Amino acid sequence: MIEHVGEAIVLRTWPFHEADLVVSLFTREQGRVKGVARHALKSRRRFGGALEPMTHVRASYAERRGQELVRLDALEILSSPLSRPVDYERTAALEMVAEVLEAALPEGAVEDAVFRLALAVLDELQVGRVWMPVTYFALWMNRLMGWMPELGRCAACGLDLRGGTVWYSAVNDGVTCADDRSAGGTALSAESVATAARIFRGTVKGLAEEDWPKARAAELRRFAIEVLERHLEGRLMTARVLARG
Numbered sequence: 001m002i003e004h005v006g007e008a009i010v011l012r013t014w015p016f017h018e019a020d021l022v023v024s025l026f027t028r029e030q031g032r033v034k035g036v037a038r039h040a041l042k043s044r045r046r047f048g049g050a051l052e053p054m055t056h057v058r059a060s061y062a063e064r065r066g067q068e069l070v071r072l073d074a075l076e077i078l079s080s081p082l083s084r085p086v087d088y089e090r091t092a093a094l095e096m097v098a099e100v101l102e103a104a105l106p107e108g109a110v111e112d113a114v115f116r117l118a119l120a121v122l123d124e125l126q127v128g129r130v131w132m133p134v135t136y137f138a139l140w141m142n143r144l145m146g147w148m149p150e151l152g153r154c155a156a157c158g159l160d161l162r163g164g165t166v167w168y169s170a171v172n173d174g175v176t177c178a179d180d181r182s183a184g185g186t187a188l189s190a191e192s193v194a195t196a197a198r199i200f201r202g203t204v205k206g207l208a209e210e211d212w213p214k215a216r217a218a219e220l221r222r223f224a225i226e227v228l229e230r231h232l233e234g235r236l237m238t239a240r241v242l243a244r245g
């Protein structure tokens, strides 16, 4: 048996056997790990509020030889989304970040840059900001996973698209000029492309201090979420919930 203690983010839980929960954890040192929280349903005291999705914890767990699931021994809360009043938008944003991490990260792959991104975005969601952190997360997640299309050049003809509108679609990689756009393609304005460049240069904390109502960068957010969905090969249910909000 190998014991581990380290930082982690709780992604989701589901019931297992009678009184146990399986917990999907994004650990800093080992990537995504699944473990059993024994008696978690009966004894709330042991894990308390630490099992809420997107809780930042110090996790103690044991890897057992020949067992797929680790044994969770303790989760100490470092920061909890429940420490602030929860509203619809914030809850939906937290769930979206959790859903994307759960779907994008293979089990056991160490992703320290993604871990730092998640924590920085969580901090901003924690203080009640929603739209910039979510947009920042979706764009950066694409970049860190290697899914972010080059926005400065037409993928079909190589035309320099800098400073202009670009087109994208759910069926093709990359973006194109207007002439090469696919049927059903969507435009991404020059302003959105410029905002993406700012997001890749800046910190979420610095950017989130500006005023970001829901409508600001909405087009860019939709683009980033569609690129994520294209690579995750599925609709992000939580992104729809968030957009409805």
Ligand SMILES: [Zn+2]
Residues within 6 Å of the ligand: 154, 155, 156, 157, 158, 159, 176, 177, 178, 179, 180
């Ligand atoms: Zn072209």
